[in-house]
Amino acid sequence: MTALSLTPPERARKIVSAVLQRVKGDETQAALAVAIGSSEATVNRLLNEHLDKLASIMAHLGLKVVPTEFKCVDPAAYEFLTTTHQRVMEKAPHLIWEQEE
Numbered sequence: 001m002t003a004l005s006l007t008p009p010e011r012a013r014k015i016v017s018a019v020l021q022r023v024k025g026d027e028t029q030a031a032l033a034v035a036i037g038s039s040e041a042t043v044n045r046l047l048n049e050h051l052d053k054l055a056s057i058m059a060h061l062g063l064k065v066v067p068t069e070f071k072c073v074d075p076a077a078y079e080f081l082t083t084t085h086q087r088v089m090e091k092a093p094h095l096i097w098e099q100e101e
Helices: 008-022 025-035 040-060 075-091
Strands: none
């Protein structure tokens, strides 16, 4: 649970980093501007002047940014899955085999 142990400023930096990773290049900013019905100048201004504050607000509210292809899992479900996996791997190592050529 690393994300929960981070301070809000640390989480805010991670949010900013995640957003900026996705908005690399002029083409992405142009596409984003079209998608939100705004100009490229507005998108650029939002990213340069307001992203830090928005990320800080999100971090203080306990929110985080993750790519849409990620799946969020309840901590109890995650704990169950990892514990179950560990038990299976300890008790049944013979279930693992290498692909025969």
